[in-house]
Amino acid sequence: KSRATEENSDPFITPWNIETYGNVSFESPKLVSIELSTYSYTGGAHPNTTVTLLNYDTKTGKPITIKDLVKDQRKLVQLAEKKFRETHELAPNASLNEEGFFWDGKFQLSENIGLSKEGIWFFYNSYEIAAYAVGPTEFVLSWEELGDLVDMNKVK
Secondary structure, eight states: HHHHHOOOTTTTOOOEEEEEEEEEEEEEEEEEEEEEEEEEHHHHSEEEEEEEEEEEEETTTOOOOHHHBBSSSHHHHHHHHHHHHHHHOOOSSSSTTTOOOOTTTTTHHHHHHHOOOOEEEEEOOOSSSOOGGGGEEEEEOOOOOOOOGGGGGGTT
């Protein structure tokens, strides 16, 4: 007898599960960042967990994107790639594709960003830029690292 048959009268009942929770990760008089985490297991080889970061203007309710916060997107990409490589202990000239990241080989800035007391939080979910086994990648570019790229009057 299988375990499923012992616990249930129907051997095809699968213990599926979905859990979602939200958390305010940053709040100022001008902006709020919300982290939504979802864990799901619907059968298959493994469960999945995703994190979605949402940012809003507290006065208008309008969504805020990285382009609303950072003046020089090209410089931001350079800083973020450097931090990404540090996070994964990759040499500055290492091929991202050969290291198992970014299937086309080119660094891509995550659109999944949030704010924290420390700075701007970048989050790549599993499967987004690498195999599931690598897991999610996250890092923060501190307000100090970002320097004058961010107009702090828009943040605080």
